[in-house]
Amino acid sequence: MAKTNRQVILTSRPEAIPQAGHFSLRDGDIPEPGDGEVLVKNRFLSIDPAMRGWVSAVANYSEPVPLNSVMRSIAVGEVVASRNANYPEGTLVCGMFGWQDYAVAHKDNIWFTHDHASGPASLSLGILGLNGITAYFGLLEAGRPKQGETVVVSTAAGAVGSAVGQIARIKGCRTVAITSSEEKRAQCRDEFGYDAAVSYREGDLGAALAEASPEGIDVYFDNTGGAISDTVYRQLNVKARVVVCGTAATASWDPWPQGERMERHILTKRATVQGILVFDWVDGYERARADLGQWVQEGxxxxxxxxxxxxxxxxxxxxxxxxxxxxxKLMVRL
Amino acid sequence: MAKTNRQVILTSRPEAIPQAGHFSLRDGDIPEPGDGEVLVKNRFLSIDPAMRGWVSAVANYSEPVPLNSVMRSIAVGEVVASRNANYPEGTLVCGMFGWQDYAVAHKDNIWFTHDHASGPASLSLGILGLNGITAYFGLLEAGRPKQGETVVVSTAAGAVGSAVGQIARIKGCRTVAITSSEEKRAQCRDEFGYDAAVSYREGDLGAALAEASPEGIDVYFDNTGGAISDTVYRQLNVKARVVVCGTAATASWDPWPQGERMERHILTKRATVQGILVFDWVDGYERARADLGQWVQEGxxxxxxxxxxxxxxxxxxxxxxxxxxxxxKLMVRL
Known part of the structure; x- marks a missing residue:
């Protein structure tokens, strides 16, 4: 076992997107697990869009990461010392273990254990992790797609978006990808099975979207907000459902940005717009992971x-x- | 019986709020009811915010009222000639009978009959009509208020808003009115039982709203949109529900107005924003009217x-x- 615990700490607060310079590396001590606890050696650290919010002082889901403390991060790692019989040495566990080599964990901050038989541990940070679970519940419980409906996904090639598109296809929907390049359009069609893929960086997004969605849009899984969403809202069908999962198109919320007023679209289309957070479905994680794992196995x-x-x-x-x-899905491998 | 049927016709399309000059009066013929039809003599004509949309060429719930035709309007009237045994002479009926003295009606455009015992026929245009039914289903099914929650209503003294506030109070909620004057604030508190009432025309609405809603806002019944709603969104609680019922604060949607981007509030609060239209609950009208009528009777x-x-x-x-x-509730009495 190494003698030190390398840690990435937050040293200043970014105004917008966090850059390398907002962090620094330090050597910390390897913690000792107490009674009921385990020592986890991290294998993979998750890189997530939500991290922008976690380091911001602006109100968010959770308290901001304090300055000069270890960066908050989802990670998957191996139990290397155990004082909890439920998690023997060798168990792969997933939780909020931070950007560091070693973390102490206990039942309340271990989200799930990764079964070696289900594939590499990294899957529990992506398709079998919060990304896949977010796609699963966000689409199925907030989006409520019905067979034959049209589902549009922004950041469609991303870790969440690509799962949304494929789950919608499994449920019998027409799926339309919004992404950022010709290369990603091809990836969306060929690899993630979208029926059509449009780029917001090439030509007229509204016209491309209308062509790709000839029967209008029933479900919009929104990872971007911003001008992309304005375009989508104009093409919503009556009784459409919008799932707000991310706001990647907006680099800064200070000052608060302006945009097209949405309320008239919501009213005239009797649309439902719902913000989601995967932690609201914590009791359903294993059910989602079972379905996702089966779909992965089936190809x-x-x-x-x-x-x-x-x-x-x-x-x-x-x-x-x-x-x-x-x-x-972007990860750091240790 | 009069010899002519006075009618108000739409003669030009307003850019914003319809004014008297967009209409003119004419004398039409009194129509003859066919088999299965009845002749209705209108008693009360309803004046509704939605009329602005009905005369607009911009996409809306329904086709625009054609130029030089009778203005679309909800009305209540008396059957004065009947060729349908279900609606004998003397029956009071409510439906989309237009701004005119006489209309022919049949089972498909009669929404409900007004029971003489439940009070004056005008009630079926207001508290027992679409206004009351909109408040009832919009609040209870889209807003889903729970006992002890805080419900904020914009245009709180209006025909819909005043019913929303009182139904929320009946369901055990704290109710907060947003209205436009000191006089209406007093009316909201004294007559419609709101726990607090604030005016968007006096001082800092955000501060007044925060004082009136010390535990945050769980349900926002939105009849205005615009800057008023921007202020409310900033004070939503986690899992808040917003019911979008009207956009009275915006005088024109051409050009489409800008405002604060809402998606970040919706995401971080995991809020649900739902646009409503009363016609989506047509199968429940009689249930709503029964409850509303009972609450009216009970004072x-x-x-x-x-x-x-x-x-x-x-x-x-x-x-x-x-x-x-x-x-x-504003009506024209014939």
């Missing part, structure tokens, strides 16, 4: 993973994500 | 009515409504 649900090697890659990884430079 | 549900006498008052009545000059 109905594809995913991509991208690894950055070494904890020193973590500080710059959020900016990489927001620049759209990744291809698939 | 738990107050309402105000304001009458303009004579069909020549109809053309200017919509502008009067938007100017907030009415006090209670």
């Amino acid at each position: 109905q649900l594809n995913y991509r993973e991208e690894f950055l090697d070494g904890i020193e890659q973590a500080p710059g990884a959020i900016a990489r994500l927001y620049a759209g430079q990744n291809s698939g | 738990q549900l107050n309402y105000r009515e304001e009458f303009l006498d004579g069909i020549e008052q109809a053309p200017g009545a919509i502008a009067r409504l938007y100017a907030g000059q009415n006090s209670g």
Whole structure:
């Protein structure tokens, strides 16, 4: 076992997208697990869009990460010392273990254990992790797609979006991807099975979307907000459902940005717009993971993973994500 | 029986709020009811905010009223000649009978019959009509208020809003009115039982709203949209429900107005925003009218009515409504 616990700490608050310079590396101590606790050696650290919010002082889901403390992060790792019989050594566990080599965990901060038989541990950060579970419940419980309906997904090639599109297809919907390049359009069609894929960076998004959605839009799974969403709202069908899962199109909420007023669309279409957070379905995680795992095994649900090697890659990884430079679920491999 | 059928026709399309000059009066023929039909002599014509949409060429719930045809209007009237045994002479019926003295009606355009025992026929245009039914289903099915929650209502003294506030109070909620004057604030508290009432025209609405809603806002019944709603959204609680019932704060949607982006509030609060239209609950009208009627009888549900006498008052009545000059449900009495 190593002698030190390498940790990435937050050293300043970004105004917008977190950059490498907002963090620094330090050598911390390896903690000792107490009674009922385990020591986890992290294998994979998750890089998520939500991290932008976690380091911001603006009100959000959770308290901001304090300055000069370890960056909050979902991770999956192996139990290397156990004082809890439910998690013997060798167990792979997933939870909010932070950007560091080692973390102490206990039953309340372990979200689930990763079954070795279900594939590499990294899957529990992506398609079998919160990304897949977000797609599953966000689409099925907030979006409520019916067979034959049209489902539009923004950041459609992303870790959540690509799962949304495929689950919608499994449920018999027409699926339309909104993404950022010709390359990602091809990926959406060929790898994630979308019926059509449009790019918001090429030509007239409204016209492309209308052509791709000839019967209008019944469900919009929204990871971006902003001008992309304005365009989608204009093409919603009566009784459409919009699932608000992310606001990636807006770089800063200070000052609060202006945009097209949405209330008239919501009223005249009798649409329902619902903000979601995966933690609201915590009691359903295992059910979602069982379905997702089965679809993966059957080859109905594809995913991509991208690894950055070494904890020193973590500080710059959020900016990489927001620049759209990744291809698939972005993780740091330790 | 009179020899002519006075009618108000739409002669030009308003850019914003319809004014008297967009209409004119003409003498039409009294129609003959066919087999299965009845001749209705209108008693009361309803003046509704939705009329602004009905005369607009912009996409809306329904086809725009054609130029040089009778203005679409909800009305209640008496059957004066019947060729349908279900509606004998003397029956009071409510439906979309238009701004005119006489209309032919049949089972498909009669929404409900007004029971003489339940009070004056005008009630079926207000508290026992679509206004009351909108408040009932919009609040209870889209707003889903729970006992002890805080319900905020915009245009809180209006025909819909005043019913929403009182139904929320009956369901055990704290009720907060947003209205436009000191006089209406007093009316909201004294007559409609709101726990607190704030005015968007006096001082800092955000501060007043925060003081009136010390535990945050769980349900927002939105009749205005616009800057008023922006202020309310900032104070929503987690899992808040917003019912979008009207957009009275916006005078024109051409060009489409800008405002604060709402998606971040919806996401971080996991709020649900739902646009409603009363016609989606048509199968429940009688259930709503039964509950509303009982609350009226028990003195738990107050309402105000304001009458303009004579069909020549109809053309200017919509502008009067938007100017907030009415006090209670505005109708034309014939």
